[in-house]
Amino acid sequence: MAINWFKYSSPPSFYSLAGKMIPLFSITSIVLFALGLYIGFFVAPTDFQQSEAYRIIFIHVPAAWMSMFLYLIMAGWAAIGLAFNTRLSSMIATAIAPTGAMFTFLALWTGAFWGKPMWGTWWVWDARLTSELILLFLYIGFMALQAAIDDPRRADKAGAVIALVGVVNIPIIYFSVKWWNTLHQGATVSLTQSPKMATTMLTGMLIMSLACWMYSIAVILMRTRTIILERERNTMWVSDLQGAA
Amino acid sequence: MNWASWSDFFAMGGYGFYVWGSYLVFLLCIIGEIVLIINRRRTLHKQLSLIHKATKQEMSNETTP
Numbered sequence: 001m002a003i004n005w006f007k008y009s010s011p012p013s014f015y016s017l018a019g020k021m022i023p024l025f026s027i028t029s030i031v032l033f034a035l036g037l038y039i040g041f042f043v044a045p046t047d048f049q050q051s052e053a054y055r056i057i058f059i060h061v062p063a064a065w066m067s068m069f070l071y072l073i074m075a076g077w078a079a080i081g082l083a084f085n086t087r088l089s090s091m092i093a094t095a096i097a098p099t100g101a102m103f104t105f106l107a108l109w110t111g112a113f114w115g116k117p118m119w120g121t122w123w124v125w126d127a128r129l130t131s132e133l134i135l136l137f138l139y140i141g142f143m144a145l146q147a148a149i150d151d152p153r154r155a156d157k158a159g160a161v162i163a164l165v166g167v168v169n170i171p172i173i174y175f176s177v178k179w180w181n182t183l184h185q186g187a188t189v190s191l192t193q194s195p196k197m198a199t200t201m202l203t204g205m206l207i208m209s210l211a212c213w214m215y216s217i218a219v220i221l222m223r224t225r226t227i228i229l230e231r232e233r234n235t236m237w238v239s240d241l242q243g244a245a
Numbered sequence: 246m247n248w249a250s251w252s253d254f255f256a257m258g259g260y261g262f263y264v265w266g267s268y269l270v271f272l273l274c275i276i277g278e279i280v281l282i283i284n285r286r287r288t289l290h291k292q293l294s295l296i297h298k299a300t301k302q303e304m305s306n307e308t309t310p
Contacts, residue, residue, distance in 0.1 A: 041254075046247060052258030056267045063271070102274050110267040117263050215275065222282050229289055233296065242290075242297040 009088050011228045012237045018221040025218035032211030039204035047201075056114040057201070061189075062209040064107035066216060067135060068170050070100035074142075075167045078160035090156030091231065093163065094146060095223040099216050101139035108132055119183060127176035128184035131169060138166040152231055 008014045040058035047054040074096040081090030111129065112122040123129065142162050149155035177186045188196050195202050232238050248254040257264045 042247060044247075046258065051260065053260035053263055055257070055264055059267060059271045099278065102278055106271055106274055109270050113263045113267040117260055219278060219282065222286075226282060226286050226289060229286075229293065233289075233293055238293065239297055239300065242293045 009086050011088055011091075011232055014088055015225055015228050018225050022218050022221050022225075025214045025221070029211050029214035029218060032207055032214060036204055036208035036211050039200060039207060044200040044204050045198065050118060053114065053117050054201075056110050058204055058208045060107060060110040060114055061205055062212040063103045063110060064132070065209055066212045067100060067104035067107050067132070068173060069213075070096055070103060070216060071135060071139070071163075071170055072167065074100060075163040078156075078163040081156055082160040082164075087153065087156065087231070088228070090153075090160065091227045092220070092224050093159065094156070095220050095227055097139055097143050097146075098223070099219050101136060101143065103212070103216075104132060104136040104139055108136065124183055126183045127180040128173065128182050131173040131176050134169055135166075135173060138162070138169060142166075 008017055036058060040055055044055070046052060074093045077089045077096065078093035080086065081088075081093060108129070111132075115124070116122050142159050145162055146155040146159045149158055174187075176182060177184055189202070189205075197205070229238060255261055255265070
């Protein structure tokens, strides 16, 4: 049984598949958010050093991880769209950018709100913070560039170039705390060493990260479906869809 | 159970402003993004239904002798 890889790369079939998957991811993210927040506020203990301020970690770290993760996914889809000229891949890349920009902004915002009580300042030109700010500009640049070009296919190609060029920034952000002497703390969570965080705190943070991931998938699928309809408004299948609606 | 009372919970060990300032903006961004997408879909469906009516109108004009 040969797998037809390209079945869901056609907009109409992806449109219906995504439609079925959105409720699944939305409900999962709501459940995980509730669970993560419950653990974060009612199970995880008070920190001996930072008392209650550390609870910002339950949204700061997930937002930061998502900001980097979504950029790589966006660049991946943009590259596929560029290489194979598959317009749906580029639509997905376009759909990812706003959510990625949002999480980058949230990582910076929650970081500043955590830094003020703990470091005594909202902002410092630290390697980690500065490279994350550059990531925000990359996301905005991607969206602005695509918005500035009328023809969607040309906008996809231009967007793909900026997305791919910006990929170098992701390892810089991730390793900035190791390469430079940063005010921002080093990597606390690692897949190789034993955890350096209390179990309940770590569990709460990981569940919140999963919740942000499920949320991102649901929102990006919704935005992709909207972009599909916008770009294919003059096709037969959309007018049939509209006729049926 | 970390909190003696609701006011203790909102005080958040004296860091209430910073913790709730973070969580409030997080919530606003999430809700804002969902609202923006729903709004975008709604305006799109309006446009599509207009296009659909227009094409149906043209088709019926052509068919009538």
